[in-house]
């Protein structure tokens with residue numbers, strides 16, 4: 001028996017860092033959505049108790065450092081199934097890009113194990129178990145456009161999906177360490193996007209208003225340190241994107257376009273500048 005699960009990339013339309021907590025983590029308020037650039041996971045049971053991860057990506061750990069491996073251990077502990085599991089991971093989402101690929105793989109593993117072993121776990125039970133795996137995993141389990149708060153564990157689905165449009169994703173050849181970005185951030189000086197205006201625009205299905213409120217508190221630190229990220233955003237706007245913003249802690253920048261022809265123009269104009277350029281659609285839940 002085999003179970004196939006898709007793991008879509010997440011995008012941060014809005015990311016506000018509210019304050020630094022006493023434990024060193026940062027309280028966040030975000031609007032998150034997903035796009036149809038996705039990894040694919042094929043899960044099958046094993047006769048032994050082994051956990052085997054096979055992937056087409058040369059860059060990923062396949063041991064306990066992989067979010068998929070951690071998720072299998074957590075679910076096996078919680079639901080007391082003995083079987084081992086093999087997961088074939090077809091990696092399409094760029095790694096360490098700000099697109100939550102690892103978190104989405106973990107969420108797909110929760111869903112896939114639930115189906116493979118008929119565990120009857122509710123979304124909320126999976127969300128509760130997922131918190132140690134990563135900030136974005138609870139959102140990825142819900143998977144619909146949401147207001148996400150705290151350290152990512154509070155997920156409040158909006159009444160509407162984000163208005164459908166084309167999304168151009170451009171990732172420069174840079175590795176950005178999320179812990180470093182948070183550690184270096186001057187929290188008292190960050191820009192605060194208006195998350196509530198963004199939420200209201202999405203719930204009113206007002207595409208134009210939504211484009212006015214994209215924003216990310218981490219953008220200015222990353223753009224100062226890596227000017228290429230600012231250059232990509234500016235080029236996207238110059239070539240006619242309706243709006244552009246960095247996703248997560250970067251370095252991927254996303255542009256929104258209502259017209260397909262415009263999205264293609266933005267993408268083609270950036271292809272000479274960056275290798276990793278994707279034109280994708282928003283997802284409906």
Ligand SMILES: C[C@](O)(CO)[C@H](O)COP(=O)(O)OP(=O)(O)OC[C@H]1O[C@@H](n2ccc(N)nc2=O)[C@H](O)[C@@H]1O
Nearest residue numbers: 012024025026027028134135136151178179182248249
């Ligand atoms: C910034 C986002 O992309 C928003 O979607 C994600 O929160 C990043 O998620 P991620 O890459 O999975 O990173 P995590 O493993 O959760 O966090 C990495 C590190 O960043 C810092 N961190 C992370 C999230 C947070 N709310 N406050 C923090 O200070 C912590 O030092 C943490 O150990």
Ligand SMILES: Nc1ncnc2c1ncn2[C@@H]1O[C@H](COP(=O)(O)OP(=O)(O)OP(=O)(O)O)[C@@H](O)[C@H]1O
Nearest residue numbers: 065066067095096097098099100101102103105248
């Ligand atoms: N299944 C996985 N897919 C991708 N990365 C993984 C996975 N499991 C563990 N990792 C590790 O997690 C790190 C971050 O990967 P990921 O692609 O999730 O980052 P990201 O897109 O920056 O996420 P975020 O938007 O949440 O910051 C990588 O360095 C990688 O080694």
